[in-house]
Amino acid sequence: MVHLEQPQLSGLGRNPAAPTNVLVRLAAHAAGRHGLMTRGGRLPDAVAEALLIHGRGDAAVRLHGRRVSPAMRRRIAEHPDPAIRDAFADFVRSMVESGVGLGIEALVETYGLSPAELAADPDPKLRAAIAQDWHDRPAAVQKALLTDPDPGVRAAASRAEGPGVPPELHERCLADPAVRADVAHRFPLTAEQFDRLLATGDESVLGAVAGNPYLTAAMVARLQDSEDPAVRVAVAYSRHTTPDDRDRLLALVEAEKAAGGIDAEVALHWSPYRPDWLREAPLAERLTYLNCPHAVFRTALAESTDLPDEAWQRLDEDAAPSVRYAAALRPDVPAAVLLRLVREQGDPFSHRPRLVDHPNFPRHELRGLVDEPDPRVRCLALEDPHLPVAELRRLGDCEEPFLRAGVARHPNVGADLLERLLADPEPDVADHAAANPALPGARMDRITAEAGL
Numbered sequence: 001m002v003h004l005e006q007p008q009l010s011g012l013g014r015n016p017a018a019p020t021n022v023l024v025r026l027a028a029h030a031a032g033r034h035g036l037m038t039r040g041g042r043l044p045d046a047v048a049e050a051l052l053i054h055g056r057g058d059a060a061v062r063l064h065g066r067r068v069s070p071a072m073r074r075r076i077a078e079h080p081d082p083a084i085r086d087a088f089a090d091f092v093r094s095m096v097e098s099g100v101g102l103g104i105e106a107l108v109e110t111y112g113l114s115p116a117e118l119a120a121d122p123d124p125k126l127r128a129a130i131a132q133d134w135h136d137r138p139a140a141v142q143k144a145l146l147t148d149p150d151p152g153v154r155a156a157a158s159r160a161e162g163p164g165v166p167p168e169l170h171e172r173c174l175a176d177p178a179v180r181a182d183v184a185h186r187f188p189l190t191a192e193q194f195d196r197l198l199a200t201g202d203e204s205v206l207g208a209v210a211g212n213p214y215l216t217a218a219m220v221a222r223l224q225d226s227e228d229p230a231v232r233v234a235v236a237y238s239r240h241t242t243p244d245d246r247d248r249l250l251a252l253v254e255a256e257k258a259a260g261g262i263d264a265e266v267a268l269h270w271s272p273y274r275p276d277w278l279r280e281a282p283l284a285e286r287l288t289y290l291n292c293p294h295a296v297f298r299t300a301l302a303e304s305t306d307l308p309d310e311a312w313q314r315l316d317e318d319a320a321p322s323v324r325y326a327a328a329l330r331p332d333v334p335a336a337v338l339l340r341l342v343r344e345q346g347d348p349f350s351h352r353p354r355l356v357d358h359p360n361f362p363r364h365e366l367r368g369l370v371d372e373p374d375p376r377v378r379c380l381a382l383e384d385p386h387l388p389v390a391e392l393r394r395l396g397d398c399e400e401p402f403l404r405a406g407v408a409r410h411p412n413v414g415a416d417l418l419e420r421l422l423a424d425p426e427p428d429v430a431d432h433a434a435a436n437p438a439l440p441g442a443r444m445d446r447i448t449a450e451a452g453l
Contacts, residue, residue, distance in 0.1 A: 006031030011434025210234035346376035
């Protein structure tokens with residue numbers, strides 16, 4: 001993370017090639033500590049010691065686990081200053097009190113107990129923390145947490161998909177107000193259970209029920225008159241909903257969105273449910289969705305791997321970017337399709353996996369993207385680790401800061417260009433330039449000297 005006032009110091013703190021003596025000097029400056037705290041890997045003992053001297057308790061909060069050596073962990077645990085000695089443990093306890101997850105390792109390190117012992121601790125907030133952070137807990141522990149006397153613990157245990165709810169606890173969990181909204185979509189419901197859940201009138205429960213993939217056609221039909229947009233969308237995605245009813249339900253939600261309904265917009269664009277059942281349907285049934293007017297169904301279809309060529313051609317030219325992207329992830333997608341799609345819509349980091357990382361992507365074409373008019377596409381040329389310095393200079397002259405920052409991170413950036421980027425008015429660019437391992441050691445020394453370190 002960049003320090004807005006001293007980006008060269010924060011970037012240098014993250015530079016994997018910075019020698020220990022430079023890192024020790026950086027620890028004396030707030031911006032340097034800012035970078036050191038986000039630096040990857042284990043910190044040398046001398047750097048950790050310097051951070052304790054200058055950053056005291058604020059630094060000690062970050063100096064734990066694999067970030068420091070066992071010797072340094074003992075040094076901190078025995079430190080005469082309680083502001084340093086107790087900093088990390090106090091922070092973890094405050095997060096437990098607030099219900100904020102930090103990971104199982106932090107809990108074990110702070111409390112000095114095994115996960116199983118923590119799961120049986122008298123403090124319900126600590127048990128809830130374990131339920132939240134111990135993802136691979138045994139079934140016996142999960143059962144104990146789901147039947148815990150404290151509703152907060154039961155709720156925390158029910159939120160994750162794994163390790164799930166054992167069958168013998170299905171009925172109990174569906175009757176528990178603390179967890180039923182979290183589990184109502186996880187397993188098949190009897191008619192009686194379905195009726196009782198609907199009778200609660202709880203919107204979160206009804207939304208979960210509507211997204212249950214095991215509902216019968218009769219159950220789905222009873223939900224179609226709901227006025228809740230989240231329920232309408234979930235029902236529209238059901239395998240039991242007819243095309244006419246699907247169109248009607250989604251049109252109602254679209255109308256609510258057009259009228260300014262926030263709940264309708266959330267239901268349409270951020271629903272936790274999708275028609276995933278379509279991926280497992282027979283090929284003939286799946287192909288009927290090529291003409292579906294709703295992109296979410298065409299996207300599910302495009303996640304297949306066994307469609308005929310004519311279907312892939314249709315999906316590769318679909319009007320919806322989400323459909324084209326899903327189709328482009330198939331194992332045998334032609335290189336030309338990947339390149340065309342990248343030229344059309346870029347390849348944002350929010351997409352995982354990225355199109356440029358597909359084994360079929362023609363990476364030799366990357367440097368040709370330097371000439372693309374769309375900066376979102378142009379930046380993909382930087383994925384070529386051997387991009388010539390001449391092309392890097394062109395991208396370094398672009399007005400978009402994210403392009404200049406990408407050049408500053410590039411392994412092939414020349415010393416003169418890197419020097420110019422160090423002085424860039426955009427802090428993020430200067431930060432990345434200082435963090436580049438290609439930065440000469442003499443320039444690192446100058447950065448610290450200019451800061452009086």
